[in-house]
Amino acid sequence: MIKIANLSFSYNKETRVLSGINLEFDRRSTAIIGQNGAGKTTLVKLMKGLLKADEGKILIHEHDVSGKTAAQLARTIGLVFQNPNDQIFKRTVLDEVMFGPLNIKMDKQTAKEKAIEALKMVELDDKLEMNPHDLSLSEKKLLCIASVVAMDTDIIIFDEPTIAQDHGGKEKIRQIIQALKDKNKLVMTIIHDMDFVAENFERTIVFNDGQVLLDGETRDVFSQKELLKTACVEAPGITKLAERLGFKDTVLTVDEFINMKKTYSPPQ
Amino acid sequence: MKKIIVEGLKYKYPLADSLALNDVTFDIKQGEFIGIIGKNLAGKSTLCQALVGLVPHFYKGAYGGKVIVDGLEVKNHSIADLSLKVGMVFQNPFTQVTGSKTTVYEEIAFGLENIGIPRTEIIERIDSVLDLLNIEQVKDHNPFDLSGGQMQRMAIASIIAMKPDILVLDEPTSQLDPAGSEEVFQAIQSLSKQGITVILAEHKMEKIAQYCDRVLLLNNGKVVDFDTPGKIFSREDLEGYGLTAxxxxxxxxxxxxxxxxxxxxxxxxxxxxxxxxxxxx
Structure with a gap:
């Protein structure tokens, strides 16, 4: 769906943020992890056409991103910003969520339907007339997710969706990701919550210093202890516990741990 | 010594229908490291703001009961007086940035200038917090050019520089990567070991378990329990409060x-x- 070849980018002359990135994305749900400053957000802004690459190419559905405006790309690729205040414009929750769909020329009726459907998913459909700025931070994050989901793009990227979410909020995001996967969309997420990665994403890409350090099935990635350390990334808690106890296989969830524990006794 | 006493605190935001805090009572000893947990809208942020006086002085609304912070009753003292005793790091670092300063260095100086610290000491304190939070390399950047993580570190640095006796933090590491949050928690722990009283609202339960002496469990504006992490997280009804251990x-x-x-x-x-x-x- 997306093909990135030899991509490089820098904000100023001194420091290169991304260098020589080669990646291909299929429809597997993908987590992008790595330290602050590793280049994760920059990469997704390039895909979305918000920044222009110094070198290299990004192809989405075989079309070169550099030949398209951000407005044209908006029909194909949606991005939920890390800071909700960067993307809230309107005075009511409903208008806010309809803003994107109307901008990509969806008719008003469809836009409203999509908006309400998305607001139901994040359980804000009882607050349609509220001013978005009166919502709490966690609600604003969910509102922004709904705004992008309503645009019904093929590709959806979340930048740190679980910030400020409690257990219930994370559960809603988990269900949204699943619903998008079921609709055969490519879901990508930049995230620091490794437990959430382990439980929800098929593929994980580790960025370090502007380059791809690791890329593969989430389980394989979290078994590469030494490389993870290089990128200052920690495996999920349950994975660390299993490893300390000497389990042979990489464990990603509590259920896997319990199953494995039954067939295993620790070395004395 | 009791550093914070909260007695029968009730609070309702203007225009709200229900109480954000409902009969909250607890006390905290000097030097304790306290975690506040609860699902969203449980009252965590409101309680943090009640400890620094933003509730009720800034938000107004209906207020009952008593909050005494280091001997000062919050209701009867201005936010300015309270700010000498207790510092607060906001949940969203963007909310905390003054917007009137053009470098990180000046931004951190803002609070210190306001409380009349001598120039040489301001410089010493800024250098030390830049180092503690590991943001020396961005000291000349504009605060609004920082990444979320760097801005959060700056927000924490500007409060720590004021050397409050009591430090209130509302999800201080939400924007940071795991290594960064660990670093920040260790910095906070070192302050706690120096005798500073720390109150921290947080969703990262693993961090609460690792660092806090006691945990205050809130639900619908009420205190459900206030005990050690071991006791709190062993409760069988935790999920009923929208929390996972x-x-x-x-x-x-x-x-x-x-x-x-x-x-x-x-x-x-x-x-x-x-x-x-x-x-x-």
């Missing part, structure tokens, strides 16, 4: 293994490892 506690609960000689489940990686190896705890 640390993954280490959940796995030990599922396997039915408690810490030897206690009625508590392990709450940290180290405790879980010991118990599951069968060494006791």
């Amino acid at each position: 640390p993954v280490y506690t959940r796995v030990c609960k599922a396997l039915g293994v408690k810490k030897a000689g206690t009625d508590e489940y392990p709450v940290t990686l180290e405790e879980a490892e010991r118990v599951l190896r069968g060494d006791g705890a």
Whole structure:
């Protein structure tokens, strides 16, 4: 769906943020992890056409991103910003969520339907007339997710969706990701919550210093202890516990741990 | 010595229909490291703001009961007076940035200038917090050019520089990567060891379990429990309050293994490892 070849980018002359990135994305749900400053957000802004690459190419559905405006790309690729205040414009929750769909020329009726459907998913459909700025931070994050989901793009990227979410909020995001996967969309997420990665994403890409350090099935990635350390990334808690106890296989969830524990006794 | 006393605190935001805090009572000793947990809208942020006086002085609304911070009753003292005793790091660092300063260095100086610290001491304090929060390399950047993580570090640095006796933090590491949050928690812990009283609202249960002396569990504006992490996270009804225990506690609960000689489940990686190896705890 997306093909990135030899991509490089820098904000100023001194420091290169991304260098020589080669990646291909299929429809597997993908987590992008790595330290602050590793280049994760920059990469997704390039895909979305918000920044222009110094070198290299990004192809989405075989079309070169550099030949398209951000407005044209908006029909194909949606991005939920890390800071909700960067993307809230309107005075009511409903208008806010309809803003994107109307901008990509969806008719008003469809836009409203999509908006309400998305607001139901994040359980804000009882607050349609509220001013978005009166919502709490966690609600604003969910509102922004709904705004992008309503645009019904093929590709959806979340930048740190679980910030400020409690257990219930994370559960809603988990269900949204699943619903998008079921609709055969490519879901990508930049995230620091490794437990959430382990439980929800098929593929994980580790960025370090502007380059791809690791890329593969989430389980394989979290078994590469030494490389993870290089990128200052920690495996999920349950994975660390299993490893300390000497389990042979990489464990990603509590259920896997319990199953494995039954067939295993620790070395004395 | 009791550093903070909260007695029968009730609070309702203007225009709200229900109480954000409903009959909250607890006290905190000097030097304690306290975690506040609860689902969203449980009242965590409101309680933090009540400790620094933003509730009720800034937000107004209906207020009852008493909050005494280091001997000062919040209701009867201005935010400015209280700010000399207690500092607060906001949940969203963007909200905290003054917008009137053009460099990180000046931004951190803002609070210090306001409380009349001499110039030489301001410089010393800024240098030391830049180092503590590891943001020396961005000291000449504009605060609004920082990444979320850097801005959060700056927000914490500007409060720590004011050397409050009591530090209130509302999800201070939400924008940071795991290594960064660990670093910040260690910095806060070192302040706590120097005798500073720390109150921290947080969703990262593993961090609460690892760093806090006691945990205040809030639900619908009420205190459900206030006890050690081991006791709080071993509660059977935790999920009913919209919370999940640390993954280490959940796995030990599922396997039915408690810490030897206690009625508590392990709450940290180290405790879980010991118990599951069968060494006791």
